[in-house]
Amino acid sequence: MSALQAQLKADLTRAMRAGERPTMSVLRTALAAIANAEAQAVPHTPASQMNSTPIAGATAGLGSTDIPRRTLTDDEMREVIGAERSERLMVADTLHEAGRGADAQRLRDEASVLERYL
Template sequence: MSALKERLRSDLTTALKAREALTASTIRLVLAAISTAEVAGTQARELNDEEVLDIVVKEAKKRRESATAFDDGGRPEMAQKERDEAEILAAYLPAGLSDAEVAAIVTAAIEQTGAAGEGMKAMGKVMGLVQPQVKGRADGGAVAAEVKRQLGA
């Protein structure tokens, strides 16, 4: 069993004992998403830590997007609940990267691929190199915007 999944299960038990309803329900939702992913496809399998992290990242992103949608729809109490859930999930994610760190990673990737003069044609090459380095630590849209900016689009 992956260490992250084991940590989630342990934290669920702790939250249940402490009667922390929001934490328990949030962790339950993530564990359900993990279980669904494990049985998806033709054969059930155990997910590794990286795959479990991908699911936690997706769930955290869903919460942030839902909070924005609830804010736009005039439902501040629901938006706050989604933000609280996203904050709980943030504890399971690696530390985020600053804008300067993302810019440095993108600059290094452009130099490594030799894409400096190619413009937007090289975006796929650069993103392919950058994505594994920032996975779960930076928003994909912000990374893409930085790549575009540095490629001169």
């Protein structure tokens, strides 16, 4: 686990203990986005090359479809967090134009939490 990921998890724990629901939500979302970025595409294996199993196209054996996750660098994690922040700011602008100022402010607050990690 990288230093940035450890900091996110530590801050999430602190926010949970303090009952800071908006901070908890945005940190969980950031950690989930990082986990999604670490996932790798599952290689496609034609059915003709798979084991003979009762279900067409299935593979047999415990862990037969598991693949290792990528390990992101801190810079790559910052890119993911930056994208999350940018998305929130873009949606906040749209909501503000639509007259939903409270929702726009909530997203701007979430973006400011994410900005601490960039």
